[in-house]
Amino acid sequence: MDTPARQQEVFAAVLHVFADVGYARFNMDLVASRARASKASLYQRWPSKARLIVDALKANMPVLAQPDEGSFAEDVRAIMRSWGEPRPFDLAGVFLGLLEGSRQDADLVRLREEHVDRTYTEQLRVAVDRAKARGELSRDLNADFLMTALISTFVLRSEERDVVDGIVDGLLRPLIG
Template identity: 80%
Template structure:
């Protein structure tokens, strides 16, 4: 009996889970196809045949595991951010902080990963926050001069680095964001 092909949905999920687990455990520099192949019970050749670089494999794994990201309109910036971050908090079977740190490390070393991460992953997370910032500026909740990129980076970074803490979303919104915006 032969192995299930890599393009079968259940095999892809297994491979992508192995990719994200390995990235979180060893970081980008030590990440390699041998580790993924062993963990996913796949051949290294079949991985390279489908994904010519570790940057592309990691990006595909991340894209396949993006949570459902809503575009809430709760009437206030703080509540929009709360709903967006709650969608990020959906039970995630992966080490979010480990993955994030691996991506940051890899993006400094690998221009292809930096480009793919920015194009496919960062946009997915920042797009909804950017809409919320624009609406908040239009409502007068945030000053027009506010640097949206800095605020979004601060929100995402704080969330990711504290993602394993209970109640992180409420802590960020009520303990950081609300005092900042008044």
Template identity: 80%
Template sequence: MGRTPLDTPARLQEVFAAVLGVLAEVGYARFNMDLVAGRARVSKASLYQRWPSKARLITEALKANLPDLPQPDEGTFAEDVRQILRSWGEPMPFDTAGIFLGLLEGSRQDADLACLRAEHIDRAYTVHLQIAVDRAKARGELPDGLDADILITALISTFVLRSEEPGVIDGIVDGLLRPLIGTFRTK
């Protein structure tokens, strides 16, 4: 009995789930095609034929599993952020913190991964927060001189590293962001 080709969406998703599982468990340095091949029941040669490097395979797996990322406009920065973070966390079938840490580790070691991550993954997450920051500045909720990159990084990092905790989104918005916005109010 032959194996289902990698071209079918269901089979491809099995491979991508294996990729993300391995990355979360062992990190980037110990990640290899053998581990993915064993978990996904596919030959290592088939993986290399389609993805010439582990950086490209990981990037494709991440792109295939990006959540639906809407651009909310709830009228306030805090509520926009709440909706954006909710879209990231529902549903989250993978170990977000493990994947994030693996990507950070790998980006320090592999320039190709760093470039692919910045181009395909980071931008997919940061663009919505950047739009929300720009709108908040225009409404006077945030000062013009605010370093949006630092704020966005803080929001993303806190969410990812604490994503398994119940109520983390409300904690970030109500316990961190709302008090911070209160000190920034310019109008």
């Protein structure tokens, strides 16, 4: 794992295993086997599965631009389309694994909040704040609940065709009027 290419191979194995088996069944043996690495070398570098998973996610975090499409609905459409760009791992499986693990492991919760959640919520938070300033959304609207609803719906239905348009046109537009 001395080279960036080798580390990326290990991280790819981590995310594939994690998406396949979830947090409870995820272990260093599975990763070592898939990555053709020694379990000892994994533990030497990552003392916990939470740290290994989050480091793998950080290394594969997309660079997400902040769109300004002129309306909240179109900003959300652009944001979610960027989330839907092809990834080298099963995004829904990874997010479901994070949800599962967050019920069991406080370290995972802390690491996830610091390194993963912020990446995905920051774009939506900017879009919500901009929409509130334009008067598209009520200033009383709870942005955290709205963002959780949008992210959860996207993750749970991300495999569906035209899911982004369904969320924006079938849920968000009627909701905000």
